[in-house]
Amino acid sequence: xxxxxxxxxxTVALQYPDVLxxxxxxxxxxxxxxxxxxxxxGAVAWILGRIASAVADKRIAEMTDFRRQIGYGVVSSxxxxxxxACAIIIVGVTGTRADGLTxxxxxxxxxxxxxxxxxxxxxxxxxxxxx
Numbered sequence: 001x002x003x004x005x006x007x008x009x010x011t012v013a014l015q016y017p018d019v020l021x022x023x024x025x026x027x028x029x030x031x032x033x034x035x036x037x038x039x040x041x042g043a044v045a046w047i048l049g050r051i052a053s054a055v056a057d058k059r060i061a062e063m064t065d066f067r068r069q070i071g072y073g074v075v076s077s078x079x080x081x082x083x084x085a086c087a088i089i090i091v092g093v094t095g096t097r098a099d100g101l102t103x104x105x106x107x108x109x110x111x112x113x114x115x116x117x118x119x120x121x122x123x124x125x126x127x128x129x130x131x
Contacts, residue, residue: 018113018114022046022047025109034102035098037091037095038095038100038101038102038106039102039103039106041090041091041099041103042087042103044087045084046107049080049083049084056073056076060072088103088104088107091103
């Protein structure tokens with residue numbers, strides 16, 4: 001069962017605002033003249049990376065050995081970074097420089113939202129543990 005089948009839609013939207021942003025901004029960005037190939041590659045790379053990350057995080061949380069958790073977490077994060085970097089490079093080389101820049105901007109925007117959401121989640125979790 002997917003997350004949307006077990007969680008209310010508002011909860012899913014709060015959990016994945018970065019993915020929501022990528023999908024919502026697509027129409028205005030393309031209407032404003034952003035290269036479609038660059039936007040599509042950036043969006044697909046981000047969404048695939050988030051799906052893979054969610055699956056990896058679930059598997060890592062199920063592990064009992066702390067060292068394995070750390071190791072798999074580092075490997076998962078590094079693979080995600082490489083996926084995103086390769087997407088930018090490939091679209092920039094096979095398409096135009098504008099496609100590469102657009103893919104990079106999509107990924108930067110999505111990562112920024114993801115980072116802020118993660119930081120707020122960590123602060124909230126730490127605050128609830130302190131009480």
